[in-house]
Amino acid sequence: MTSSFTSTYDVVAEAQAAGYFPPRHTVEVTDVRELADHVVRLTFRDPFIASHAKPAQFVNLFTHDDFMLMPRPFGVSEVEDDEVSVIFAVIGHGTEQLAELEAGDGVDVLGPLGRGFDLKQDANYILVGGGLGVPPLIYAAQKLAENDASFATAVFGYRDEHFAEEYVSRYADWSWSIDNAEGNVVDLLNRLEQGDALKAFDRKPIILSCGPLPMMKAVAEWAAERDIPAQLSMEQRMGCGYGTCVLCTVDTVDGRLKVCSDGPVFTREQLGWGE
Amino acid sequence: MTSSFTSTYDVVAEAQAAGYFPPRHTVEVTDVRELADHVVRLTFRDPFIASHAKPAQFVNLFTHDDFMLMPRPFGVSEVEDDEVSVIFAVIGHGTEQLAELEAGDGVDVLGPLGRGFDLKQDANYILVGGGLGVPPLIYAAQKLAENDASFATAVFGYRDEHFAEEYVSRYADWSWSIDNAEGNVVDLLNRLEQGDALKAFDRKPIILSCGPLPMMKAVAEWAAERDIPAQLSMEQRMGCGYGTCVLCTVDTVDGRLKVCSDGPVFTREQLGWGE
Amino acid sequence: MCANRNVNDRHINIYEAHEWKHPTKVAGIEWKNPVGTASGTFQYAAVRWFYDVSQLGAVGTKGCSPVPWEGNPGPRTAEGPASNLNAVGLQNPGVDHYLAHDLPALKQAGALVVANVAGHCDDDYMQVVAKLADSDADMLEINVSCPNVTHGGMSVGTDPVALAALMDKLRPMTDKPMVVKLTPNVTDITVPARAAVEHGADALSMINTVLGMRLDIRTGEPIIANKTGGVSGPAVLPIGIAAVYRTRTALPEIPIIGIGGIDSGEKALEYLYAGANAVEVGAAALFDPVAPLRIARELDDLLDSRPELAAKLAAGKTWR
Amino acid sequence: MCANRNVNDRHINIYEAHEWKHPTKVAGIEWKNPVGTASGTFQYAAVRWFYDVSQLGAVGTKGCSPVPWEGNPGPRTAEGPASNLNAVGLQNPGVDHYLAHDLPALKQAGALVVANVAGHCDDDYMQVVAKLADSDADMLEINVSCPNVTHGGMSVGTDPVALAALMDKLRPMTDKPMVVKLTPNVTDITVPARAAVEHGADALSMINTVLGMRLDIRTGEPIIANKTGGVSGPAVLPIGIAAVYRTRTALPEIPIIGIGGIDSGEKALEYLYAGANAVEVGAAALFDPVAPLRIARELDDLLDSRPELAAKLAAGKTWR
Ligand SMILES: Cc1cc2nc3c(=O)[nH]c(=O)nc-3n(C[C@H](O)[C@H](O)[C@H](O)COP(=O)(O)OP(=O)(O)OC[C@H]3O[C@@H](n4cnc5c(N)ncnc54)[C@H](O)[C@@H]3O)c2cc1C
Ligand SMILES: Cc1cc2nc3c(=O)[nH]c(=O)nc-3n(C[C@H](O)[C@H](O)[C@H](O)COP(=O)(O)OP(=O)(O)OC[C@H]3O[C@@H](n4cnc5c(N)ncnc54)[C@H](O)[C@@H]3O)c2cc1C
Ligand SMILES: Cc1cc2nc3c(=O)[nH]c(=O)nc-3n(C[C@H](O)[C@H](O)[C@H](O)COP(=O)(O)O)c2cc1C
Ligand SMILES: Cc1cc2nc3c(=O)[nH]c(=O)nc-3n(C[C@H](O)[C@H](O)[C@H](O)COP(=O)(O)O)c2cc1C
Numbered sequence A, B: 001m002t003s004s005f006t007s008t009y010d011v012v013a014e015a016q017a018a019g020y021f022p023p024r025h026t027v028e029v030t031d032v033r034e035l036a037d038h039v040v041r042l043t044f045r046d047p048f049i050a051s052h053a054k055p056a057q058f059v060n061l062f063t064h065d066d067f068m069l070m071p072r073p074f075g076v077s078e079v080e081d082d083e084v085s086v087i088f089a090v091i092g093h094g095t096e097q098l099a100e101l102e103a104g105d106g107v108d109v110l111g112p113l114g115r116g117f118d119l120k121q122d123a124n125y126i127l128v129g130g131g132l133g134v135p136p137l138i139y140a141a142q143k144l145a146e147n148d149a150s151f152a153t154a155v156f157g158y159r160d161e162h163f164a165e166e167y168v169s170r171y172a173d174w175s176w177s178i179d180n181a182e183g184n185v186v187d188l189l190n191r192l193e194q195g196d197a198l199k200a201f202d203r204k205p206i207i208l209s210c211g212p213l214p215m216m217k218a219v220a221e222w223a224a225e226r227d228i229p230a231q232l233s234m235e236q237r238m239g240c241g242y243g244t245c246v247l248c249t250v251d252t253v254d255g256r257l258k259v260c261s262d263g264p265v266f267t268r269e270q271l272g273w274g275e
Numbered sequence C, D: 001m002c003a004n005r006n007v008n009d010r011h012i013n014i015y016e017a018h019e020w021k022h023p024t025k026v027a028g029i030e031w032k033n034p035v036g037t038a039s040g041t042f043q044y045a046a047v048r049w050f051y052d053v054s055q056l057g058a059v060g061t062k063g064c065s066p067v068p069w070e071g072n073p074g075p076r077t078a079e080g081p082a083s084n085l086n087a088v089g090l091q092n093p094g095v096d097h098y099l100a101h102d103l104p105a106l107k108q109a110g111a112l113v114v115a116n117v118a119g120h121c122d123d124d125y126m127q128v129v130a131k132l133a134d135s136d137a138d139m140l141e142i143n144v145s146c147p148n149v150t151h152g153g154m155s156v157g158t159d160p161v162a163l164a165a166l167m168d169k170l171r172p173m174t175d176k177p178m179v180v181k182l183t184p185n186v187t188d189i190t191v192p193a194r195a196a197v198e199h200g201a202d203a204l205s206m207i208n209t210v211l212g213m214r215l216d217i218r219t220g221e222p223i224i225a226n227k228t229g230g231v232s233g234p235a236v237l238p239i240g241i242a243a244v245y246r247t248r249t250a251l252p253e254i255p256i257i258g259i260g261g262i263d264s265g266e267k268a269l270e271y272l273y274a275g276a277n278a279v280e281v282g283a284a285a286l287f288d289p290v291a292p293l294r295i296a297r298e299l300d301d302l303l304d305s306r307p308e309l310a311a312k313l314a315a316g317k318t319w320r
């Protein structure tokens, strides 16, 4: 009662009927599974998000703990009918509590939020993911799989366990992964290029990337050297996730922009990386 | 995790084994029922409290809401084997949440706390309760029922619905109740006296009372005029409930005393009422 | 786990047309209800997707400076128990942009606008007020209370002499109602409050954020790049209530806009009882975009059973 | 509903014998661990039933005045979101009672005692310090930060000149380590902090409670008889962390006891990273009597993986 947010099940319908975007509301958790140590995949039923989310868009999840009122943003990792999945690492108390949810529980969400990847061109998309940057790229692969004219090559770097292989293999045309002990994604990109795989494609590739900052910078440089377009999905601590507080800024060549609503996807040119 | 209070099920055993009083711990709710509009009886399983609680002692219950960290104190209203009941009015957000508990849920408790009624003498105890002061007197009746040499006469004043009749009738030797529309407990006491009921008892009566301040003052005066001993159970907003914060004081002839640990039971002489 | 922990039992369909029953008046300006948005937690471009902002009592807009400001580097936010911390450092596109875009869009949408004025020095404030003086803004809110800038902001709001000097410069520049927004990071908020009122403030708003900080125990380092930030959200409620009550007691006549930790109609009502003529909702809108409108609707219902308070509000009179 | 919402997963049996691994040193006095109780939230007569108080780093006792004080009338407390408010007004049985009963009992039990000194005027403080000077108390904590008394208390802690004058009187009276307890209800806590240190404080403790208030919307009236109270508990954590961090930055050498909102070993650790040499736990003990000991045990484990910090603490050196 104290933090009485709008969260009845029909608030989404009410908002839509009135022509508005749904506010925060409660949805049903339908599945929770551990993919690896401290990595969890959580699925909830939300027809609105399921039908609107684009790859690299994210959802705010909220804990049931009044000590933790702030949103926990997670990239959508898959959509199946009216169910939406996210994959997240348990890194703090918020993700700890979300990981304890069980099918049948309610969870509060707001979304989908942000500007996703631009997948309009038919192209050979190389999805370069690192760690918990992998989930949004799975969704990119899923969406690309719907377009026969595009090709999705996944190049993923994990810290240790390769937690998302089961999911990416469902959608990507081709996928390759590596973990910290074996090397990094730039090594993979190089081997991909040396193996003439890139040249074999009939279209110029486009890189979509999400992962730790140093990795994305290296990927942007690798792309810049080859004059390959790169769309990079950024992360920043957020206040609202929908563009109202200016708390989530990232420095770009156009000044400080909001990750949540100007992004999370920015081009390497916007970020001034690899120039 | 944020408010990680000691609340595993075996903490009571650990504390007792080490010779200490159990700290706050989680117990299982076994029954919740609505006795009247906004009046709820909640039962939980706690062998320690069940075997130690004395009438007018209370337990701190805690909500699961981090906005509401403070204890909610309630007088024990009944003990059945290892189950303890309280009866409370829903007056704010804390009691609202407690009223939503269901059998099988966990709830955090600390207790039993405070100094209860002194029932050592064999006597004719007149239990004078008003509103939500009734519950501790039910427990007094229950305890007195175990002593054949004492007699328990219950005189209860309700605001409207007579919510506790079912329970008091189990234990009291004689009971009578009234609601605001009909009159007040002092009227009942007068009628009791006029009906020669008091004189009929072989021992001088002792009044135990709990209820709103004006009622208890009136009862204390009535008792003083007749030179009848009166033990009055007081209420005050509490910080800790166990005597560590001095937040729960009441003015007595001995200065400001703590309701939670010097009381909640005080004699009318201590309170300086009816003198 | 707790399913539906946050379900709002008193369900209100905020999208249904609503006749506001209980208006208020702040410094002569009528608000259709006593609930506005707090500066810095409302961007029209973001909020308009969620609800009709003309339904709010007022819209408080982001602090506006004479030229565009970049604000502080990120991360700019951290979480506290029942609170959030921010160190935006007043990033905004400047008053010209505000006059060209934000303000016209809001007025077009039918909102009553409280324009928040920021500055690093008196001259900054003067430049902004000069440009807003003939604008469509309904009220000006002078922000002398931001804890996240090194010059101006809180350094003025904590110094009654500097505040008086600033007000002496700004007051003659406009007839628009001028609200001075105060910081709780002082020993006695009634001192700057009195200085503001004696030097021309038509109303006061309080509180801005409370100075705070979090460290990441995984690294031992501050979470916010600027190190400290301003605490807002439910945790600061009792601090805001005390500020309003004490100010109301010291200055019985001045209109006050109560701010800090409001996330329900009940808490808004508590501010009114403390002496506020209206309230603004900040952090709650970060956690749910529609919070300000929901709170306005909850309060409108709560006032039904408080006719004496409602009548005072409508007449622009103060309570207590 | 949320069964076991509060279950402590990292279960620690606090009743088992424990070898403390990470001591600290405050103003030359070794504490067996960095966690003590905050003044006003510990009464030996109440706490001894719950655990062995000698296991704490230190026991901070209730503010002690020259003669018995009655404190404020009730109600003295209200609740805030993630906080509690108190307006005890320093009720205590006086220093003679303290010396005759509380202190001997605590020393007998093996506790390290930080005796909190209260006063309405300099002379009050002097009388108490005079009596404690030759006592068994291990450290004295001068409380110039209580928001709930009209004279003394916070009025000294918010005025660096008055604080310096008081310290000049107290300092020569005893060789015992003297801790000055500061209030966050100031614009810049480093100002009184510096005054205290320059006039003889051996250590600082912070924060005391934050001025706040609640009203009952059922009546529209203040809940606490004294109207305002002091906010403590989780909600004030970021305010306390900022106070310690800023003071540590301004005064790199002075030992600091961090207080405010600590309810877990993690939050205690955050204070140590902010620059505290030790911490004290207040309100958390109201919600669970054994909280201070549990927190001490949690912190002891957390320090295992932080040898550099642990070593500095043990040596009485400051972090940052
Ligand atoms: C656009 C976007 C998409 C993301 N997608 C994913 C994803 O698919 N999978 C995944 O595992 N993680 C993702 N993250 C990171 C995820 O939001 C954080 O790991 C999570 O919020 C941590 O919450 P916590 O309560 O466990 O951590 P705590 O440290 O306890 O959280 C405290 C506060 O800091 C914020 N915070 C802490 N770390 C981060 C971070 N790295 N990024 C943003 N906020 C943070 C929290 O949201 C919270 O407000 C994404 C972040 C952003 C901005
Ligand atoms: C020794 C003792 C025994 C009690 N026994 C009973 C009982 O058997 N049945 C019953 O219905 N009530 C009893 N009460 C009163 C009961 O504790 C309060 O009604 C309850 O705490 C209100 O909680 P809330 O969250 O709904 O109210 P809120 O007003 O939302 O609570 C806010 C804060 O104020 C405190 N508070 C509010 N009203 C009271 C009050 N009247 N007394 C003490 N604290 C209060 C709450 O505990 C909480 O800390 C007893 C009180 C005391 C002191
Ligand atoms: C992200 C953020 C940005 C803010 N920016 C401003 C600002 O530009 N000007 C201002 O006067 N106050 C600003 N504030 C303060 C709020 O207007 C408000 O006074 C404060 O947050 C307390 O209210 P709350 O607890 O409802 O958030 C900001 C607050 C937040 C959280
Ligand atoms: C009930 C209560 C009584 C207090 N009494 C005193 C006191 O006598 N002397 C003092 O210096 N501080 C006193 N304090 C302040 C605490 O010692 C502590 O500084 C403050 O509560 C913040 O810590 P916390 O958030 O852990 O409670 C009191 C606090 C509470 C809650």
Ligand code: FES
Pocket: A237, A238, A239, A240, A241, A242, A243, A244, A245, A246, A247, A248, A258, A259, A260, A261
């Ligand atoms: S998080 Fe609020 S603007 Fe991006």
Ligand code: FES
Pocket: B237, B238, B239, B240, B241, B242, B243, B244, B245, B246, B247, B248, B258, B259, B260, B261
């Ligand atoms: S409630 Fe803490 S001493 Fe009584």
